Amino acid sequence: MNKLLLTALLSFVVSQGAVAGELVKMKGSTKGRVNHEFIYQDGCQSCHQGSGKKNATDAACVECHGDINSIDVDETKLAIPEADPHKSLHYNQGASCLACHGEHEKKAPVCAECHRTWFEEM
Amino acid sequence: MQGRRNFLKLAAGATVGGVAATLPGTVQAKSCGEISWSETVDTLVVGSGFAGLSAALNVKRQGLGSVLVLEKMQVIGGNSAINGGWLAIPKNPTQLAQGINDDSPEELIKDQIISGRGMHNEAALRQIANHALDAYELCIDTGVKFKKDFNIQVGGHNKARAIRTQHGTGGDITTKLYEAGVKEGVDYRLQHYIEDFIMDGQQIIGVKVRKNYRFPDLKTGSSVFIKANKAVILANGGFARNMALREVVDPSLDPTLDCTNALGATGEVTLTAMAHGALPVHMNLIQTGHWGSPDEGGFGWSNALLSIGWHQGAAISVLNGKRFMDERADRKTCSEAIMKNRYQDGSPAYPIVLFNYNNYAEDHRVTRAIRDKMAWKLDSLDDVAAQFNIPASELKRSISEYNTHVNARKDPLFNRKMDTAEVLTGPFVVSRIWPKVHYCMGGLKTDLAARVIDGRSMAPIKNLYAIGEVTGGIHGEARLSSTSCLECLAMGIVVSTTIKADLKGAV
Numbered sequence: 179m180n181k182l183l184l185t186a187l188l189s190f191v192v193s194q195g196a197v198a199g200e201l202v203k204m205k206g207s208t209k210g211r212v213n214h215e216f217i218y219q220d221g222c223q224s225c226h227q228g229s230g231k232k233n234a235t236d237a238a239c240v241e242c243h244g245d246i247n248s249i250d251v252d253e254t255k256l257a258i259p260e261a262d263p264h265k266s267l268h269y270n271q272g273a274s275c276l277a278c279h280g281e282h283e284k285k286a287p288v289c290a291e292c293h294r295t296w297f298e299e300m
Numbered sequence: 301m302q303g304r305r306n307f308l309k310l311a312a313g314a315t316v317g318g319v320a321a322t323l324p325g326t327v328q329a330k331s332c333g334e335i336s337w338s339e340t341v342d343t344l345v346v347g348s349g350f351a352g353l354s355a356a357l358n359v360k361r362q363g364l365g366s367v368l369v370l371e372k373m374q375v376i377g378g379n380s381a382i383n384g385g386w387l388a389i390p391k392n393p394t395q396l397a398q399g400i401n402d403d404s405p406e407e408l409i410k411d412q413i414i415s416g417r418g419m420h421n422e423a424a425l426r427q428i429a430n431h432a433l434d435a436y437e438l439c440i441d442t443g444v445k446f447k448k449d450f451n452i453q454v455g456g457h458n459k460a461r462a463i464r465t466q467h468g469t470g471g472d473i474t475t476k477l478y479e480a481g482v483k484e485g486v487d488y489r490l491q492h493y494i495e496d497f498i499m500d501g502q503q504i505i506g507v508k509v510r511k512n513y514r515f516p517d518l519k520t521g522s523s524v525f526i527k528a529n530k531a532v533i534l535a536n537g538g539f540a541r542n543m544a545l546r547e548v549v550d551p552s553l554d555p556t557l558d559c560t561n562a563l564g565a566t567g568e569v570t571l572t573a574m575a576h577g578a579l580p581v582h583m584n585l586i587q588t589g590h591w592g593s594p595d596e597g598g599f600g601w602s603n604a605l606l607s608i609g610w611h612q613g614a615a616i617s618v619l620n621g622k623r624f625m626d627e628r629a630d631r632k633t634c635s636e637a638i639m640k641n642r643y644q645d646g647s648p649a650y651p652i653v654l655f656n657y658n659n660y661a662e663d664h665r666v667t668r669a670i671r672d673k674m675a676w677k678l679d680s681l682d683d684v685a686a687q688f689n690i691p692a693s694e695l696k697r698s699i700s701e702y703n704t705h706v707n708a709r710k711d712p713l714f715n716r717k718m719d720t721a722e723v724l725t726g727p728f729v730v731s732r733i734w735p736k737v738h739y740c741m742g743g744l745k746t747d748l749a750a751r752v753i754d755g756r757s758m759a760p761i762k763n764l765y766a767i768g769e770v771t772g773g774i775h776g777e778a779r780l781s782s783t784s785c786l787e788c789l790a791m792g793i794v795v796s797t798t799i800k801a802d803l804k805g806a807v
């Protein structure tokens with residue numbers, strides 16, 4: 179898929195006022211994120227390695243969003259500056275997107291295994 | 301011949317296991333039992349903690365060909381990434397700058413012999429200690445930053461020799477080793493779960509892996525076979541999170557004990573190695589910390605907070621409002637006393653530890669604990685009694701009795717050393733306690749050069765190596781603080797030279 183096109187679509191959805199990342203019903207009983215709606219219209223392949231039966235991998239996330247260190251986090255929302263999950267002191271580049279993000283359900287980020295009060299489900 | 305037969309059995313087992321059904325053609329069910337490998341590498345490393353990362357980078361630097369690191373979780377680093385970042389290095393530059401010139405690897409070994417209580421392996425400890433400066437260099441060379449001018453004496457060491465990473469976490473080391481490995485051509489893959497070994501008699505030739513696995517569901521992903529031409533290095537860490545296994549080997553570690561470890565420390569690779577003949581040692585030697593809090597995950601702040609609590613405060617049972625132990629006793633004594641606090645159905649009645657708030661209001665240990673809601677500031681004993689459901693009159697009687705003991709500097713109840721104890725007046729800092737399982741001294745038996753020993757022949761299993769917490773028999777009864785990080789980094793260097801030497805011997 180064309181990265182530019184996706185980026186354009188992404189900014190379109192956000193500018194319409196939808197809350198990026200909000201979990202809603204997408205197709206049938208499948209839930210998904212508002213900002214990914216256009217991907218659902220396209221079928222499951224773009225995330226699921228060409229077939230809905232295969233697990234999604236990071237490659238699909240990175241194609242649109244860039245790698246982990248380049249994705250900004252709203253610093254005003256951090257409990258302490260060191261708690262930036264995209265520049266984690268424990269993992270930094272060594273974390274899969276899937277460690278913290280689930281597309282079809284809310285998921286507790288990996289940090290919450292120890293830092294129970296810093297991070298909410300996403 | 302025996303070896304060949306084992307190989308055949310295994311290959312057949314793989315076919316029966318349904319792999320052939322889901323992946324047609326993966327296993328050729330010919331009588332010779334040949335396996336169709338999805339790929340071939342030279343060295344395969346299982347696990348991405350200090351041990352695996354150090355081994356991968358050092359093997360790569362030996363110029364022995366391709367190196368693949370397989371990690372089952374969705375993050376790199378295991379226990380090592382969440383660890384406290386303490387590293388014992390005799391003769392480190394900060395130590396020398398502090399004017400401590402009388403330390404040496406032998407001094408470190410002396411301390412470890414005391415805590416090993418006769419169960420340690422002195423030669424293995426020497427192998428590790430003698431590579432301490434190399435381990436330090438590996439860190440500096442890959443860009444690890446340590447706290448400036450920081451070198452202190454930690455529990456059980458006779459000298460100040462522990463340095464600490466910049467942010468006080470092993471992640472400062474794992475992220476750098478990983479990034480250096482990426483640059484130098486090491487291949488790392490997340491969500492790859494090692495299911496089984498493929499053996500040709502007493503030689504490992506590859507592994508069966510669940511690719512795209514999602515912890516902890518073994519139904520996720522699909523099985524593939526990866527061939528390892530030169531070496532398989534087990535660096536899968538300990539098994540402190542395997543509740544069933546740890547209770548089997550030490551029945552006092554019941555499932556109410558939480559664990560400081562990363563979730564992936566479940567030991568299945570250790571068990572698989574055992575199933576293929578690897579000799580286990582000291583499996584029942586498991587370290588617990590009596591400083592755990594049930595109100596936070598993992599290691600948390602409790603240990604630090606309680607260094608105030610044990611000295612300046614008191615531990616109270618919620619069952620009857622009374623003290624129940626010498627708060628200054630050693631780990632084992634305290635753990636046992638704490639675990640006796642149970643409700644009738646056997647569930648834990650978490651005891652509380654309380655100390656005065658005012659003297660420590662600005663102390664980081666307190667501000668962090670309260671911020672993260674694993675300790676509370678409470679103004680009166682009535683508030684304490686109400687929050688933790690303790691009989692209030694008993695609690696008040698116990699504290700006033702305790703205060704008379706503090707004034708007398710004598711504890712007739714438990715003979716605690718009262719030199720640092722404070723009269724408790726409130727407001728109080730209060731937290732709950734329950735021991736946590738922390739480190740496995742036991743694991744696979746290896747020789748000094750990291751080769752895994754087969755229990756039947758007492759000879760190395762060819763091409764199979766193990767380093768880090770997965771190994772056993774090195775530390776004995778109790779591992780000293782800050783020595784695991786050293787062991788893992790050092791043995792990653794050692795194993796790379798072993799593999800090189802073994803390959804030379806093979807031609």
Ligand SMILES: Cc1cc2nc3c(=O)[nH]c(=O)nc-3n(C[C@H](O)[C@H](O)[C@H](O)COP(=O)(O)OP(=O)(O)OC[C@H]3O[C@@H](n4cnc5c(N)ncnc54)[C@H](O)[C@@H]3O)c2cc1C
Pocket residue numbers: 346347348349350351352370371372373376377378379380381382383384385386387470492493494495535536537538560561562564565566567568569598599738739767768769770781782783784785786788
């Ligand atoms: C909270 C905490 C603080 C600590 N602080 C210190 C300290 O300050 N100093 C010190 O010296 N020691 C400390 N220790 C001990 C030390 O961190 C560990 O002993 C050490 O990190 C072990 O390293 P390792 O490489 O052997 O294993 P790990 O770092 O645990 O790595 C093993 C990896 O193997 C992976 N794995 C397991 N099974 C499989 C499988 N089937 N397939 C694929 N991958 C698998 C795991 O997911 C894990 O990522 C601490 C431990 C903890 C838990």
